[in-house]
Amino acid sequence: MGKVIYLTFDDGPSRETVQILEVLSTYDAKAVFFAVGQNLAQQGDVARRIVAEGHVLANHTWNHADLTGLDDAGFDRELDETAALLARLGSHSTCVRPPYGSTDDGVERELVERGMHQVMWNVDTEDWTKPGVDHIVDRLLGVDSGDVILMHDGGTGRKQTAEALREALPELAERGYAFEVVPGC
Numbered sequence: 514m515g516k517v518i519y520l521t522f523d524d525g526p527s528r529e530t531v532q533i534l535e536v537l538s539t540y541d542a543k544a545v546f547f548a549v550g551q552n553l554a555q556q557g558d559v560a561r562r563i564v565a566e567g568h569v570l571a572n573h574t575w576n577h578a579d580l581t582g583l584d585d586a587g588f589d590r591e592l593d594e595t596a597a598l599l600a601r602l603g604s605h606s607t608c609v610r611p612p613y614g615s616t617d618d619g620v621e622r623e624l625v626e627r628g629m630h631q632v633m634w635n636v637d638t639e640d641w642t643k644p645g646v647d648h649i650v651d652r653l654l655g656v657d658s659g660d661v662i663l664m665h666d667g668g669t670g671r672k673q674t675a676e677a678l679r680e681a682l683p684e685l686a687e688r689g690y691a692f693e694v695v696p697g698c
């Protein structure tokens with residue numbers, strides 16, 4: 514079986530998502546973009562491009578809310594309203610990434626009731642801290658087959674993220690890795 518890693522991008526879409534899409538396209542890499550609903554509402558064209566280029570656009574809540582401790586109305590707003598907008602943008606993914614990775618049994622129950630499931634990660638590139646391109650590249654080159662990689666296309670400083678991908682993806686491809694969407698998304 515071939516080696517594979519699963520790239521994921523949180524907190525977008527933003528204007529900076531496009532530079533990441535361009536790198537992914539160069540190396541025939543597919544990824545999951547966990548989008549924030551209020552950003553989707555602002556960046557519909559970028560969202561449609563994510564879907565059109567064969568990536569998966571998935572749910573990262575409406576307001577980047579911590580899902581633990583939400584009441585029913587909160588889950589409706591954060592999960593269902595985002596899912597409804599995703600559907601209008603052409604995505605029917607049932608994958609959810611809990612903001613901050615914050616989850617518990619109650620959150621999992623709420624997701625299951627909605628036919629959704631959470632997707633965590635096991636490699637954090639720490640790109641959100643803007644640690645420098647070399648740091649992000651080191652994290653990417655340290656992966657093993659089957660790893661789910663956390664990166665970001667929202668917020669600021671995404672030039673580092675795109676530049677690190679531009680350096681690491683050809684090296685990983687050379688090692689025999691394919692870049693695919695997380696199974697089940």
Ligand SMILES: [Zn+2]
Binds near residue numbers: 523524573577612613
């Ligand atoms: Zn996030």
